[in-house]
Amino acid sequence: MYKSAMKTPKRIQPLIEDGIVDEVVRQLMSGKEATVYVVRCGSEIRCAKVYKEAAKRSFKQAVQYQEGRKVRNSRRARAMEKNSKFGRKQQEDIWHNAEVDALYKLASAGVRVPQPYGCFDGVLIMELVTDDSGEVAPRLNDVSMSAEQAREDHTIVMQYVQRMLCVGIVHGDLSEFNVLVDDYGPVIIDLPQAVDAAANNHAETMLARDINNMTAYYGQYAPELLESKYAKEMWALYEEGDLTPETELTGFFAEDTQEADVDSVVQEIKAAFAEEQERKERIRDAEEL
Secondary structure (H helix, E strand, O other), X not given: OOOOOOOOOOOOHHHHHOOOOOEEEEEEEEOOOEEEEEEEEOOEEEEEEEEOOHHHOOOOOHHHHHOOOOOOOHHHHHHHHHOOHHHHHHHHHHHHHHHXXXXXXXXXXXXXXXXXXXXXXXXXXXXXXXXXXXXXXXXXXXXXXXXXXXXXXXXXXXXXXHHHHHOOEEOOOOOOOOEEEEOOEEEEOOOOOOEEOOOOOOHHHHHHHHHHHHHHHHHOOOHHHHHOOHHHHHHHHHHHOOOOOOOOOOOOOOOOOOXXXXXXXXXXXXXXXXXXXXXXXXXXXXHHO
8 A cells, every 4th residue: 555655855864874764655744843754664664753843843832841851961951051053952852852752661651652663863763553454543533433432442541641640751732633543442642742740840730631631522422521530630649649550540539629718817817916916915014013
């Protein structure tokens, strides 16, 4: 089925010269931060994700995602702070490598992701996820399903998000557009913006958005899922250090409905202060007698 090759994109040419890629078959898709091509590597059909340069990328709020990413080399860190040409190159390398690192980490944690084969100067070579007939697996937003299938796949995705959090990763941009569906179920894709759950102040908000996006999608087919509160349950367990890959989630979360009455607290403080002043005055009066 992959017969006609196309003209080699400029960014992939060095990989052909180095023997990493044999030919580019066709463009698969172009997104907000990368263009993906179907490529042949020897006898294997894989995909090459060519990251767009920062100036051409339309991915919003990149700074939020990069918060907490470690830079061991102090020269690189200084260059990035100064936003020099070298610093911008280092920032791009970190952005690209974040996805490779996340893919390896998540695969070993039991999350279904495309197998990575390496990142070469802004070009990520990885597995092309296909169905049993060899066709490229569709994205979740192109798939319809029964209520039973929606419940089953939602449970699987919640387990994947749980396993990600257990190894300290929040996807950060998870939705029906970043999940493929092959004959074995959901596959999580697109992770350059993956954040460090412990080091990023936005991690809880991003986790909630990821989970709510997925729940809203599956909830179209199984409306009862919309009542679940996996984000709050998961984050509470994570903060307490009680979340493990084996933790059985319920989707329920008992929220504290007794909100602090700020006015009454202030009144109590004022009353205590007045009482203390009166006590001191009584002591002074007693000493003067």
